């Protein structure tokens with residue numbers, strides 16, 4: 579998909595720009611931002627990186643976003659989360675123009691997704707849908723179970739699956755009979771952030787299992803939510819690292835490209 583995007587971007591008359599804002603010095607966020615900027619370079623998207631100190635005022639961030647909203651060179655604006663506690667995340671996300679909200683976290687884009695007419699879809703769930711689509715895995719009529727109900731993964735994931743005609747169950751920390759519900763899933767998507775939580779006994783024979791989680795196991799090694807033994811039963815299982823993570827970045831590039839195309843009116847989606 580990145581190769582395809584690279585060709586499309588090269589064919590554009592105008593440079594496509596993504597602004598990435600990092601507030602503070604969270605080590606994981608620094609890695610994510612670096613990876614996003616590198617991916618932009620690889621496909622020919624021009625990136626503008628802004629680093630604000632940990633104690634930056636909320637007003638500074640809002641002023642920066644306001645100036646980027648006006649900046650014609652910038653087609654997408656990304657504020658890396660989590661923000662320091664003294665900054666209101668909702669207020670920051672709300673400040674981004676919906677047409678530049680390439681993370682799809684803003685209320686307008688989430689609302690459109692809920693209506694079934696999405697404009698920009700948040701990158702992780704969108705990446706999961708593309709993984710399924712590109713592997714030729716049909717969703718319509720399937721029993722899909724989503725573990726996790728966050729606004730950035732679980733909820734938009736469930737809405738996308740529903741829009742694609744799956745029968746969707748969303749599980750969370752208060753769900754009862756979670757194991758039994760998981761064992762009914764044709765498509766099981768885990769986004770809870772607990773190492774090796776999903777075990778073989780929770781998986782239906784030949785289920786498609788998508789592991790969104792990024793965790794450290796007891797040895798400090800990167801791992802997902804799904805125990806490797808799941809591979810004994812699943813027909814597909816995405817690896818961590820190297821599965822949903824790279825797809826998330828790909829969809830950020832995709833969203834930025836289409837934000838630019840819509841803005842420049844070059845082609846319609």
Ligand code: NDP
Nearest residue numbers: 702726727728731750751769770771790791792822823826
């Ligand atoms: P959140 O912490 O915001 O949400 C976690 C969700 O999991 C909540 O809905 C919570 O339920 C639920 N949950 C927690 N524990 C359990 C449990 N024991 N049983 C059932 N449900 C449970 O996390 P995010 O959605 O932001 O991220 C989820 C995971 O995905 C993380 O590991 C994160 O690092 C990863 N991630 C990966 C990305 C990628 O690119 N691959 C991108 C984004 C996230 P409740 O609502 O009841 O508290």
